[in-house]
Amino acid sequence: MSALRILVPVKRVIDYAVKPRVNKAQTAVETAGVKHSMNPFDELSVEESVRIREKKRAPGGVEDICAVSAGPAKAQDTLRTAMAMGADRAIHVEVKEGDADPEPLTVAKLLKKVAEEQKSNLVILGKQSIDDDANQTGQMLAGLLGWPQATQASRVEFGEGDSVTVTKEIDGGVETVRAKLPMIITTDLRLNEPRYASLPNIMKAKKKKLDKKTLQDYGLENERRLKVLKVTEPAPRQGGGKAEDVDGLIGKLKELGAL
């Protein structure tokens, strides 16, 4: 079996616990001064990559774990986090501060180039980023590379002859598929429980290699196919108060026509 060269794309997003606010001009969500962290699904990708190595799950071993992120200068913090969790090195593709995040198709095109350049044979991505909620990049990358894909993975097992068996979350249950390396996997929440980076590992991560690149280095532009015309708050929902007891609850539900 070939040794794994894992590529782990990570994205810096507004922290999942923060309630996002739409800006006054209704052009975007307010990001200045808001806590950001690694997209939770990407933490699962990094964790899985590191566990594959630690638990020696792949017969051919893990040769390299490379994290990559496209974003403003601060995306480097996210890459350092990935390295503190166990990634060997990182590539930062800088997008100018203030420019919008590249669209999934652009990111997929970028990742194709990076995967080819790094000779990756396994790319593990989060199933979606919690800001744009698009759920596209992994599948697009698989399409562009012509590699097999296993989305929403909850279990990944390696077998002989470069085969990878993945259990996926689908509507109504789970489905298991098998493919051969090279392939694309996207992570579901059930895959693992990401670790916290320990202080010594955070210190060590500062010394790990971080290459700086631009989209132009890969022959790409931050092209926009989708123009955001406006961003608004959803219509607020008004709580309707509380009932005293079960009869009150039933009465109110009848009044509302729900029973």
Add this chain to the structure above:
Amino acid sequence: MTRISIGSRPPVRIHLQGEGRHYLLSKRFCRQFCISSVVNMLVFAKRVSPHATASSLRFRISTSRPLGRSRALSTLAVLEQRDGELVQGSLNAITAAKKVGGTVHGFIAGVNISAAAQQAAKVSGVDQVIQVDNKAYDKGLPEIHAPLLAETVKKGNYTHVIAGHTAFGKNLLPRVAALLDSQQVSDIIAIEDDKTFVRPIYAGNAIATVESSDAIKVITIRGTAFAAATPESGSAVIVDGLDGVSDLDTKSDSLTQWVSEDLAKSDRPDLATARKVVSGGRGLKSKEDFDKVILPLADALGAAVGASRAAVDSGYADNSLQVGQTGKVVAPQLYMAVGISGAIQHLAGMKDSKVIAAINKDADAPIFQVADVGLVGDLFTKVPELTEKVKSK
């Protein structure tokens, strides 16, 4: 002298004066050539009349549409099947396709799907259903579905491709979009016009209106925002589609092999489409209590069962029952949240429900801010009481 008159509607008549001949162009041909640009018309004219030059051509153009945005709208609605049966929920792709305007074709691939195709053909407003009957497509593997769809889209000159934002659609459509070099628009909740779509972002905490500049718009739709179309008296033509991998069953070079599936069996209504949903959270304490408290209430109401992420992670309920940003998005008539605090990730999956009821012992739980009616109390006594009272009505 070649004269081409272009009306706003096909068929288009081309009159070659020198030769005294007429050409009638089909609807499909027009989509490809006619109204799109003067250059294309010249190309076409040259094809039928090799001696034509730009100066010898006279165009009389009468069209209600401005030139340039001229490709007639036509949408391919990708339908989902399971074991040859049409997944009824996927018919909402047709509802969305009709909102785009223009012609609507359905697409279904799998094995023994003719009954499913016939059902889809009965939806009014559908002009054609393309079926690809081949066992290679049975399990919906995107590695072979995506090239088939991309080819179908190119050949049929579709301007829009729409599928549900379900596990199937999410897995397949971005791969199709990449093959078509199109930036997909995911999980839309409204269609403003043929290129402007509305979609929730940030777990539904913001609503974005986006305009796509792609020639082919690849879209997934939120099922709860578009009612499923019902097969009635429509009579679309059923045609056999391209079958690029027809010899796949004899070869073993498919990129991915389907191994097995394990579906949670349930006689209760399907969570995604149920009119009523009873959901349990961390407050249920154990799987035994979840089953003892939630299931009888769900059955008394005829409701589907849902769960919060906390309940799923603690093993109280199956993963497939999770409601929220990372699980299912539901919008039933009644959503009853039992022992659920109401984290934003959970609200993202249910806040469009018509009526929300909550039972929680913490009076300050965020769920009460969105619930139309709340009851503060111990769910282990309140829910059985509610179940009994609902049953006795």
